[in-house]
Amino acid sequence: xxxxxxxxxxxxxxxxxxxxxxxxxxxxxxxxxxxxxxxxxxxxxxxxxxxxxxxxxxxxxxxxxxxxxxxxxxxxxxxxxxxxxxxxxxxxxxxxxxxxxxxxxxxxxxxxxxxxxxxxxxxxxxxxxxxxxxxxxxxxxxxxxxxxxxxxxxxxxxxxxxxxxxxxxxxxxxxxxxxxxxxxxxxxxxxxxxxxxxxxxxxxxxxxxxxx
Amino acid sequence: xxxxxxxxxxxxxxxxxxxxxxxxxxxxxxxxxxxxxxxxxxxxxxxxxxxxxxxxxxxxxxxxxxxxxxxxxxxxxxxxxxxxxxxxxxxxxxxxxxx
Numbered sequence: 001x002x003x004x005x006x007x008x009x010x011x012x013x014x015x016x017x018x019x020x021x022x023x024x025x026x027x028x029x030x031x032x033x034x035x036x037x038x039x040x041x042x043x044x045x046x047x048x049x050x051x052x053x054x055x056x057x058x059x060x061x062x063x064x065x066x067x068x069x070x071x072x073x074x075x076x077x078x079x080x081x082x083x084x085x086x087x088x089x090x091x092x093x094x095x096x097x098x099x100x101x102x103x104x105x106x107x108x109x110x111x112x113x114x115x116x117x118x119x120x121x122x123x124x125x126x127x128x129x130x131x132x133x134x135x136x137x138x139x140x141x142x143x144x145x146x147x148x149x150x151x152x153x154x155x156x157x158x159x160x161x162x163x164x165x166x167x168x169x170x171x172x173x174x175x176x177x178x179x180x181x182x183x184x185x186x187x188x189x190x191x192x193x194x195x196x197x198x199x200x201x202x203x204x205x206x207x208x209x210x211x212x
Numbered sequence: 213x214x215x216x217x218x219x220x221x222x223x224x225x226x227x228x229x230x231x232x233x234x235x236x237x238x239x240x241x242x243x244x245x246x247x248x249x250x251x252x253x254x255x256x257x258x259x260x261x262x263x264x265x266x267x268x269x270x271x272x273x274x275x276x277x278x279x280x281x282x283x284x285x286x287x288x289x290x291x292x293x294x295x296x297x298x299x300x301x302x303x304x305x306x307x308x309x310x311x
Contacts, residue, residue: 024301024310027272028231032311033296034279035238037288044241052237117214119254120270129228129236133221135270141218153221168214171250 056129061199063094064126064176068202069194071103072181078105085176089126096125100173106180106204110163113151113204114175115143121169123176127199134203144168154205177204184210231307232271238278248281256280 038044067089071078081088085103089096101123104112116122117140122130133139142150147164151157158164167175179201185193185208200206228236243249256277257264264273283290303310 023305024307025272027268027275028307029297029300029310030279030293031231031235031238031275032300032307033293034275034282035234036300037292037296038238038242038245038282041287043245043247043287044238048241049234049237052240053233056233056236115214119257121250132225133223136222137216137265138218138221140214141216142221144214150221171254 056124059125059128061127061197061202062194063128064123064199064202065194065197066190067092067094067126067176068178068197069190071178072185072193073190078178081178094126096123099125101126102167102173102175103178104165104167104175104204105178108180109161110165111158111180111204112165112167112175112177113143113147114167114169114177115140116169117141117144118168118170121171121174123174123202126176127202131199151205154200156205156207177202179204179206179208182208182210229307231311235271235275235278239274242278242282242287247285247287248278252281253277 035044035049039046067081070092071081077088080091081103082105085101086096086099088103089101104114106112114122116134120130120135122134124130139150144166147166148158151164169175179197181193182196185196188196195211196208198206198208201208239248239253253274254277257273260268260273260276264276268276279293282288283293300310
């Protein structure tokens with residue numbers, strides 16, 4: 001059988017992390033050991049592990065996008081979201097756990113960016129797991145001291161008159177950005193608008209854009 | 213680390229491996245079971261020092277911290293862990309064989 005030796009790509013088109021196809025690592029052994037011991041001792045079950053992974057896999061930025069699209073089209077909802085983002089999200093049926101969630105509204109004059117300098121706190125219930133760069137030392141170190149330079153690396157250049165506000169998340173306090181609605185998208189339906197709202201625009205390192 | 217000098221941001225993205233997703237699930241479930249929480253995860257991560265950030269991957273640091281937390285809370289002993297790890301290593305050479 002012919003066999004291609006291209007760089008292996010996952011179904012979503014990303015390369016697998018280098019250590020995935022190597023020999024069993026010490027840390028992988030530890031993961032198996034901790035999991036099996038916790039199951040044997042009755043603290044957790046194998047089913048719970050699988051269910052949790054399924055739940056996690058089902059979360060995506062589409063959840064956050066629905067929230068933002070509603071805020072763009074429904075002023076009362078936007079008000080409620082800014083007042084108490086956790087409750088407003090729960091009212092839309094999103095399970096966001098006990099965490100405090102703050103929605104930050106971008107305007108003509110203010111652009112908000114989120115980071116977690118301590119580790120990787122992220123509104124994962126609304127956006128899925130954080131991207132690798134969000135967890136990187138470079139982003140976490142620099143976002144708080146030179147945000148404009150960091151944003152320029154994401155292709156965003158802001159006029160000096162626009163204030164950049166950086167919000168540092170904690171384990172108990174997470175943020176989500178409500179991006180500024182582009183004028184070209186005015187008048188579209190909530191479902192259409194949701195397609196404009198990218199993951200990066202809800203972190204503050206991107207802007208909403210017309211769907212491709 | 214906030215404010216420290218650092219290089220350019222790497223935009224590479226990788227898919228999470230099964231073992232990484234399981235580590236993530238272990239934190240959520242051991243927290244729901246009352247065995248640890250985000251603060252205790254972070255306390256051990258910070259005790260590891262800066263070197264761990266250079267030498268270990270994200271979920272390697274996490275499983276190391278979760279394991280330490282489980283020992284501290286008495287969910288299992290260091291002896292039980294060592295015995296279990298030896299058994300797992302003897303199952304095979306890849307993660308698929310051993311898990």
